[in-house]
Amino acid sequence: MVDFMTDQDVRKYKEDGYVVLDGLLSSQECDELRQRMTEIVDQMDVPEHCRTTFSTYHDEQLKSQMQGSADYFITSGDKIRFFFEKGVFDDKGDFLVPKQRSLNKVGHALHAHEPLYKKVTHSAKVQGIAKKLGLVDPVILQSMYIFKQPGIGGEVTAHQDATFLYTEPLGRVMGMWIALEDATVNNGCLWFIPGSHNSGISRRMVRTPKGTVPLTDFVGREQTYDEEKFVAAPVKKGGVVLIHGEVVHKSAENTSEDSRHVYTFHIMEAFGSRWSPENWLQPTEELPFPPLYTE
Numbered sequence: 001m002v003d004f005m006t007d008q009d010v011r012k013y014k015e016d017g018y019v020v021l022d023g024l025l026s027s028q029e030c031d032e033l034r035q036r037m038t039e040i041v042d043q044m045d046v047p048e049h050c051r052t053t054f055s056t057y058h059d060e061q062l063k064s065q066m067q068g069s070a071d072y073f074i075t076s077g078d079k080i081r082f083f084f085e086k087g088v089f090d091d092k093g094d095f096l097v098p099k100q101r102s103l104n105k106v107g108h109a110l111h112a113h114e115p116l117y118k119k120v121t122h123s124a125k126v127q128g129i130a131k132k133l134g135l136v137d138p139v140i141l142q143s144m145y146i147f148k149q150p151g152i153g154g155e156v157t158a159h160q161d162a163t164f165l166y167t168e169p170l171g172r173v174m175g176m177w178i179a180l181e182d183a184t185v186n187n188g189c190l191w192f193i194p195g196s197h198n199s200g201i202s203r204r205m206v207r208t209p210k211g212t213v214p215l216t217d218f219v220g221r222e223q224t225y226d227e228e229k230f231v232a233a234p235v236k237k238g239g240v241v242l243i244h245g246e247v248v249h250k251s252a253e254n255t256s257e258d259s260r261h262v263y264t265f266h267i268m269e270a271f272g273s274r275w276s277p278e279n280w281l282q283p284t285e286e287l288p289f290p291p292l293y294t295e
Contacts, residue, residue: 130292
């Protein structure tokens, strides 16, 4: 079997902090993942904090809604939960747009609970990529389905994944970002600063002490980046972008009429690594981080 990832791809990943690989999935596999997500969304229960009815006690309502939202997020690591774009609900919590076009993402344990997504995550090609990069004991941290809805898909500002998924030593986390539709400059493809994975990170998102509001906070300072250094990374349907945990990347809002559906997951080299207990995402008894090298 010919290696899906070449030595040249490995060099590019190590030099630039990212690489685009075509043909991880067939067009049919992409369509099956999208169809399954359509079914999941059709059956979803909208979370209670999205249904909060605003009243004269607006500040209290808002506070409880934000608390509900934060708790819903921070406990989503071993579940399938729904995260919406801004402005898709009215004051009563009813949809202002069609349900299928309301979501920003679904996460964070599709890889554990949904057979089709699990199969892709543990596929021979994915395992082959990890082995080609020399990973000894990779584990799956989280997974997400990202919609980037036409016309309203929000901007993702410049960031490093290690800000949210911190390890000691750094450099042990990689994202696999699979395009289920063509990701173009027009519909919100990724942009990277090549080589920016060699400069460490400037801030971290950490859990706050139990009982504290908010439930997470940032330590360190937010960087500003030279916009001219960003390079677009369009990818065809079925292709994958490998993303080093420290590389700076972003995506623009989607003002086009085309969606940009993606299945993405993060893996960590567990051998010789320490997962920070301060990270928002923590393994649970129900779902320890599963090894990649198993079906």
